[in-house]
Amino acid sequence: MRYRLFFLLMLALLGTACHNDSYTPKPKGYFRIDFPEKKYQHYVSSCPFSFDYPVYANISADTEKNAQPCWSNLSFPAFNGKIHLTYHEVHSKNEVVKLTEYARELAFKHTVKANSIDQKLINFPDKKVYGVCYLIQGNTASSVQFFLTDSAKHYFRGALYFYERPQYDSIAPVVNFIKKDIDVMIRSFRWKP
Numbered sequence: 429m430r431y432r433l434f435f436l437l438m439l440a441l442l443g444t445a446c447h448n449d450s451y452t453p454k455p456k457g458y459f460r461i462d463f464p465e466k467k468y469q470h471y472v473s474s475c476p477f478s479f480d481y482p483v484y485a486n487i488s489a490d491t492e493k494n495a496q497p498c499w500s501n502l503s504f505p506a507f508n509g510k511i512h513l514t515y516h517e518v519h520s521k522n523e524v525v526k527l528t529e530y531a532r533e534l535a536f537k538h539t540v541k542a543n544s545i546d547q548k549l550i551n552f553p554d555k556k557v558y559g560v561c562y563l564i565q566g567n568t569a570s571s572v573q574f575f576l577t578d579s580a581k582h583y584f585r586g587a588l589y590f591y592e593r594p595q596y597d598s599i600a601p602v603v604n605f606i607k608k609d610i611d612v613m614i615r616s617f618r619w620k621p
Contacts, residue, residue, distance in 0.1 A: 535562035
């Protein structure tokens, strides 16, 4: 009798365990991102440089407390991101070296959270545009940083930031999309005579 009752109880439990209406949580997903068509416009101001930037981005003067002339922000409203752009007039080779080292330090501050930091040399001798682009992978505050200089009078720096919690796997498509815009910006960059 006991075995019979035990067998019926086990059969009932097995029957309810195999029921099709059991709950299964959905895996985490991310929103679909629709990227705009790549089109560029030329940026010219009273500052000693010009470059091309995307039509879906807005450029505005930096209004932070310590901002200097020719500092600006290139905003990407659809992606909640900005490229902070700074310019320094330099008066000596030593000053260029200090600013270059400072840019390297700022990029490598992300080493704690970065999976890798790749450096890409920028070398356009015909335009006197030289520099380094830092491609930072991982859950870091900034994914791309770069500097440009003519090695004599001018120094220009940019750093891409998103105003979201850094999760590289979710923002990677946007970073790759904006990297192409940064490449266009660098290739079209010119110092004014």
